[in-house]
Amino acid sequence: MRAAPSPEEIRRHNLGTLLRHVHLGGPASRATLAERMGLNRSTIMALTSDLTAAGLVTEELPKETRKAGRPSLVVRPESARVYVLALDVGADRLAVARIGLGGVILDRKDLPRPRGSFEPEDVLSQLSALARGLVRKARADTICVGVGVAFSGIIRQEDGVVRYGPNIGWVDVPFGEELSRRLGLGVQVAVGNDANLGALAERERGAGVGLDDLIYLHGDVGIGGGIIMGGRLLGGEGGYGGEVGHMVVNPGGRPCGCGSRGCLEAEGGERALIAASGRSLTDMSGREAVEVIVDAADRGDSTARDALHQVGDWLGYGVANLVNIFNPSMVIFGGVLREIYLGSAAQIRSRLALDGLTAAREGVKLRTSSLGDEATLVGAAELAFGDVLSDPLETLARVNVG
Amino acid sequence: MRAAPSPEEIRRHNLGTLLRHVHLGGPASRATLAERMGLNRSTIMALTSDLTAAGLVTEELPKETRKAGRPSLVVRPESARVYVLALDVGADRLAVARIGLGGVILDRKDLPRPRGSFEPEDVLSQLSALARGLVRKARADTICVGVGVAFSGIIRQEDGVVRYGPNIGWVDVPFGEELSRRLGLGVQVAVGNDANLGALAERERGAGVGLDDLIYLHGDVGIGGGIIMGGRLLGGEGGYGGEVGHMVVNPGGRPCGCGSRGCLEAEGGERALIAASGRSLTDMSGREAVEVIVDAADRGDSTARDALHQVGDWLGYGVANLVNIFNPSMVIFGGVLREIYLGSAAQIRSRLALDGLTAAREGVKLRTSSLGDEATLVGAAELAFGDVLSDPLETLARVNVG
Structure with missing residues (x-):
């Protein structure tokens, strides 16, 4: 149990908390902030005038108000400055x-x-x-x-x-x-x-707002993982945790950039999809190629469908393993995995149903990144x-x- | 930031902390406890007399002391009562x-x-x-x-x-x-x-004392996992996380009790070892059979050695995956995996070296449970x-x- 914080520490903490509220939640009236932070309005006024003087927020009258009496000023982050x-x-x-x-x-x-x-x-x-x-x-x-x-x-x-x-x-x-x-x-x-x-961003502003246990899978050329458990990003001893792309799902399988074989990113990522669909990358980026393949599958192209089926199956093994290990409430597919997921969701879900334990998977939602390209x-x-x-x-x- | 705790809350907290000190650390003098808890000796005396009155600890003079002056009483947990x-x-x-x-x-x-x-x-x-x-x-x-x-x-x-x-x-x-x-x-x-x-026990009293990021693998008929990250047990949404035994390491492999195939416990556990060594369980428990196989391998029996090699390879895939995902500082092998690890450590380590990313594996120690059968x-x-x-x-x- 720590010693009680000093008034100065409390003020500093409250300034940060107030700024975080308008940063994440958008403009809010002093009255709303007072309620959310459990502070009285005179304390909120002192905090907002400090932040206004520093040029971090502005305060203005609300555009319209239905209540009688003096309206509560709206505090806005100084986004342009x-x-x-x-x-x-x-x-x-x-x-x-x-x-x-x-x-x-x-x-x-x-x-x-x-x-x-x-x-x-x-x-x-x-x-x-x-x-x-x-x-x-x-x-x-x-x-x-x-x-x-x-x-x-x-x-x-x-x-x-x-x-x-x-x-x-x-x-x-x-x-x-x-x-x-x-x-x-x-x-x-x-x-x-x-x-x-990306995991932090999806939890603060995206598909995972309010969730304490989520996994964000990011597809670039490889596959990265951001894992939030109990509200905290999983780091491990050196902060290097989350390398789910190098979980071996297919021993002896396709060679991976890391020197191993059969890693999730080698079997279930962009490169595997492009290879399985028989395409090459001479005139477009990997990202564009994935879009072309998913579009082709949508139009009924059987090679593209088979490729997505195969890659989706490996992704499904990866997702089922992660669900058994973490019991997350959500798995979010971001980056190029967003498109791959949209093209192979049925296969991923069927793998999860087969290989995920009921207790571990029954509450999990699979979602695409809502921040998309910006996560x-x-x-x-x-x-x-x-x-x-x-x-x-x-x-x-x-x-x-x- | 919470309100300052009341004196009664502080006392209750301190009573628990003091009791935990002697519970986990063993008998300690009042002076040592005062130092460890950052409290003065009169506060410690008040706390120990409350705990003594309740019959939770006893206080006695130390057996011998080298210092001059009044010796500090030793506080012991009432283990027999x-x-x-x-x-x-x-x-x-x-x-x-x-x-x-x-x-x-x-x-x-x-x-x-x-x-x-x-x-x-x-x-x-x-x-x-x-x-x-x-x-x-x-x-x-x-x-x-x-x-x-x-x-x-x-x-x-x-x-x-x-x-x-x-x-x-x-x-x-x-x-x-x-x-x-x-x-x-x-x-x-x-x-x-x-x-x-088992993971909590190894962290409090076993091989992982003082570590914040560890994985305990428990071998029974199956394989369970207890994962501590950032000092907290990983639970996930419903508390069902840690089911590493049902991570699929060999798609399409041996059938598992969970209905899937190729799970870590089906390929790297007791049953797989017994099957690979051509034995059956008519006259002994799985635990005994594992000991017999590891002993046979030690004496040069090639079937037993091959069986351990095969099972150790699958365990190695599992360990490498977990190391890439978690970047733990230690992986502890407990239950029947203790013996299996002792018989196949070289294979497990070699898999980890091949499939673990350098940053994720460079700090990891592989250890057997020090609480053994009691973890x-x-x-x-x-x-x-x-x-x-x-x-x-x-x-x-x-x-x-x-």
Whole structure:
């Protein structure tokens, strides 16, 4: 049992909590905030005037009100002024966005994966050029309070080192540090695994709002997993947990980028689908190829249907295993797995019915990502907003000096 | 942020914490307890005199002391007086023990699994007869403060219903309630999954002391998993998580008791080992058969060696999958998997090296259960001690009335 917090600690905590409410829940009246936070209106007023003075929120009269008496002012996040940079490094594309407080995407640039080379040097210079471009276009009175990166690989979160990128060939690249140096924005660059960040994003703003036990499966060239159990992201000893794409579902099966064989991502991912449908990637991205195959199957193409059936069966083994191991309330299919799931849901569900234990599967819902293409980017933004949401005034003061 | 706790809440919390210290750490001087709990000696004295008056601890002068001045009294748990009943229902045996505060096994009775029938009615009457026998033998001044059951199946922990016992054929049996009625001891009967309880026991008193991220694999006829992540047992939505024995490692492989094929327990468990070594179970238990096979392999029997090699390979796939998914700091092999691991460690390790991602496996230790045959029973006891350790005086008052 800890000592009672000081008034200053309480104020700081309350400032962060209030800002988080309007960041995640959208504009809200002082009266609503007072009720949600269990505080009286004079405390809320003191908090909102601090946040207003710092330029983090504005307060205004509601557009209309039905109640008699003095209306409660509405508190809005300063979405156009306070923003983060969110970066997404997939094996097949780079994306950079300016995302305003409240989760508004203000501006976004995408770059398809450069054919062939995916060297750290190239990725770093392309990313920082994209990011600096977005910052330059922003109004002069705006302020960047953090940078977050969703990376398709195994990340050491403390320092943003990419321990391993199975589909891009990176090993122990000091990515976060180097990106921070090149951006020169004076703010922290936080790096996380893309599937982990997608899971957080779906829980805060997507298909999994309010759920404590969910699994987010992210399809890029490979398959990543973000697992939230008891409301917390599963990390394991070094924070490297969640690598469900390298669960072997078919011993001795198709070779995987990690050096093993029969991994879930080798049997149930984009590459397997493209190979099984007899296509190649000469003139389109993996993402586009998957869409073409799912469309073809919808139109009755039997090769495409068989390919989806086969890949869906392996995905079903993976999902059944995860359901038996985790007893989640939801499994969310994101990235390119969103399309693959839509084309093979029957097969996945039938595998789950066969191989999932009743108690473990009876409550589970299978869903597609509701943030779609933006899940990992939104997750990167939430990572970047972490500091300002836990200590708003201190973070803003630090950024303004930096 | 919660309101500050009342003095009475603080006292109750401190009483529980102090009792837990001597329960898990053994006898300790008042001075040591003061240091560990960050409290002053007069507060410790007040707490220990309350616990002494309740008969939960005794205080005595240390046997010898090297320091000058008044020696600090040593606080001991009343192991001989305050106990719980711990029950273990495996698919191949029943065990009941009286376990004293501090974790001392005071008395124990085992019953091999009745050949053939494993009906709830038989198990309930055998268990309650065993348990009542132990209680009758206890001294008149002793007191039972709880009953805990480790059950080899999927348990709904709120009410002790056995949702599913894959190797005994039970579905939705109201086991805890019925056992409580038959025991008539006036104390709560808490039921948990045996592997989950084994995991807790190994973390509190066994191979995993001090670890926050560990996986305990329990071999009975099947394979159960207890997974502790971030210091908390992984439960999932309904508390049914951890069923790693029904992860399919070999699609289309050996039939499993759950109705599926190629599950980890069907390929890497006791039955698979016995089948692969060409033995049958006419004159010995599965546990004994496993010991015979591991002994034979040690003496160079090539059939036994091949059988262990094959089973170890499947276990290795399971372990590698779990390491990739969880990045645990330790995997502990308990129950009959202890012996199987000892006979096939090289194969398991080699699979892990091939199929585990470097970042996920580099920190992991593979260990055998250090509580051995007692892990699940000790876990059941810890479950039963839960109430008295969180609110000692209130629990004792309730039990004394009941």
